[in-house]
Amino acid sequence: MRRVRGPLFLKRGSYRRRRLRDAARMLPFAALLLFMMPVLWAQDGTVREGTAGDGLYLFAVWFGVLAVAAAMAPWLSSEIGAEDEAGAEGRGSGEG
């Protein structure tokens, strides 16, 4: 479906808000990458005494990710409903 496109460039405020939404989408992937680190460490073949160190790492990363999410949550919450979800955002693929 052809849609009416929004303006090509945005004002500073709207631009920031778009990027905030982008960040919200990226966060879980960044978190996933960090949570996968123990797998990479296990690849090097040397036997490591893992639980304590890995555990400390995992909990630290976990806490950090949640801190970022908590910092973004109020901003995102105010985005709900107020936004024009259309425009440059991906709106789900058309049916062809």
Next chain:
Amino acid sequence: MPFNLLVLACLAYVAFLFLVAFLAERRAAMGRIGWLRSPMIYTLSLSIYCTAWTFYGAVGYAARSGLEFVTIYLGPTLVFVGWWILLRKLVRIGRQQRVTSIADLISSRFGKSNLLGVLVTVLAVVAATPYIALQLQSVTLSFGVFASGTPEGWALPNRDATAIWVAGGLALFTILFGTRNLDAKEQHHGVVLAIAVEAVVKLVALLAVGIFVVWGLGGGPAEVFERIEASPVGLWEVQPGRWVGLIFVSAAAVICLPRMFQVMVVEDGDEHHLARASWAFPFYLLLMSLFIVPIAVIGLERMPEGANPDMFVLTLPLNEGQGGLAMLVFLGGFSSATSMVIVESIALATMVSNHIVMPLWLKLRPKAAISGDVRRIVLLSRRLAIVAVLTLGYAYYRMSGGSAALAAIGLIAFVGVAQVLPVLVGGLYWRGATKAGAMAGLVTGLSVWAFTLYLPSFGPDAVMARSVFTEGLLGIGWLRPEALFGVEGMDPLLHALFWSLALNTLAFCLFSLLTFPGPVERMQGAAFVNVFDEGGGPQGWARGRAEPEALLIMAQRILGEENALALFAAEARAQGKEGYLPDATPDFVAGLERRLAGSVGAATAHAMISQIVGRATVSVEDLMAVANETAQIMEYSAELEAQREELTRTARQLREANEKLTQLSVQKDAFLSQISHELRTPMTSIRAFSEILTEGDLPPELVANYGRIIHEEAIRLTRLLDDLLDLSVLENGSVQLNIGVANVQQMLDRALAAAGHTRPERSFLIIRDLPAENIFVRTDADRLVQVFINLISNARKYCDAAHPELKITVRQRAGKLSVDFIDNGSGIPKQQQAIIFEKFARLTDQTRAGGPGWGWPSAAR
């Protein structure tokens, strides 16, 4: 710790939960929802993700496989931290479409297909049954720990009795608080609050044990850290496949588990609450897992050889003589098990009643959609389903004998419900996903999962013969359940996860690509995928063929009388019509369908509406939208359509007004002749008797008698004039009201006594609800009594039933009082309802009338 004390504490705790639920329900019923719907309660209710399996089992898991247990929490963390991507859409759709369960969501997305709903329901029940059994087992096990007196003892003399008591109690609680309301959007506040309380209890319990272990037994964090490194648990090495696979499967499960869907989407679908929960719920999980490793390590050090690590959380404090702490832990475990079972059975019961029982019932009795008492049937079927689900869980527990093999069931169930994920995600983001694809995907996933993981979990020769394990199905080598297509040496769980989801997704995509969706399916697809674009999707109901009355009657059966009436009246007002019956515009019918779907599920609501409106037809505009998605044409035709409807509506309003005026003019003439007649009668007798009196020569008793008649007639005349005056005063809007406090019951008593003189020869059965009437209101008592008198005497005059009855009901709602007078007469015909509040109207004289017809107008004011 004496066992009896434990039972007592347990009962007290249960009683406390009942009280909490009861108070919450009462508060909600009074309309003071307030914090009952808040981000905090929402977050806490999500914690039913942590069942007894994670409460007790996590430590055992850590003792056996080191840090791997965290994956069960990391998956949900990713999903919630990424709420903007998936959960937000899910919650928005859930609210917009009034989704009642995950089965309802899937069925609704793919053209309201009930078959899909049935499929998801079956999958959910099959996956959940062992899981419920697991909860029952954990409660009996923890009872057993106390009962045997020694921490390692597992023998509880009456193990089955414990389980059956627990199951019975849970059924009672769930039925009491889970099936009060029909509309899924009228949340179960009681249940949710009880679950939130339980969430706090289990977190506090686990943290308390953790703190006791780290600082009480372990000697501080630093020393505990060294001990972990020194213990066998510390030698853990990550298994990359399982690590990734478990994170994935737990992420899938948190989206697809029926109970998670229930609290996440159905109970409180508010995106702002979700925003808070996006970090608060993972934080809860973090706290829950913070002390798991230390408890496992210290437990392995201090507990005797061979003690079950699954029970360390409980046995460790007991072993150290901390009875109080052990009791807290017991309640925590109890909370985890009960809250899971309660919500799970509500969710499953909703699915079973909406997708299996109701469609069957409608099929067997098609007329029932219009005339039967659907509401009662739905609630009854939901209650029975709750009992059935718990019975299944209990039966499974008995059958499996509460074996240790149950512990693996948690993950098996996770993989089972994950089969919904491809269809769910595909349905949310891909408009090309079709019903046939969804069906193929689900059937494939379900059967591969059952074959490779679920059935083998019972062990060889239990369900599947041993030969199938070694030689494959039908002797075909590459159909061995644990080495499908010759893939050997893989972890069985991963093996099943990989093949079931891969084949599931493959079938889903392939069939979606090759089949063509029906119109309803395509419109639902667009409404789901583009949920953020516009409010509500296109609707498929043809214009104006439904009788609003039929719709109202059906809606009343499901939503309840008052709700349905309010809904219809609001719509009628929005359409600019008087009265309570709106036109059955496509928009209204579609909205009504969504509303009904909130009670009985999309597929059933669709079927019921179809029985009244006829087959779901697609309008020309909708077809154009589907065939040739040209935005301009859609917009233009929608505009034209709106204008046309506006014109039609205005024309109809004019016509109605015109008819009313004509009728009124006729009635005015009739009224004038009537009123002159009414005034003339007393006048005539006054004149006649006064003439006789002036002639004199009469016996005194006759004089007195005639005088009395003249007096009475004069009074009647005055009253008639007063009434007329009343009317004109009210008409001019300059009424002097004497507002005071009055008792409704007393006013009704007065009115009944006064109206008793109207047609006294008719014996009326008056039905009243005295306690409900005993209310004080601020009003002008005299005028209100007059209104009551008018209504009652009207009923006495015109009720045409052989055994006339008058029912007076008093209802209080939102600070307003409504008094209904309902007689069992034939009622006022619909076309005349619009004019009864007009001054001079009196409908066709069936009985001889005794009044000029101004009772109704003053009642309306």
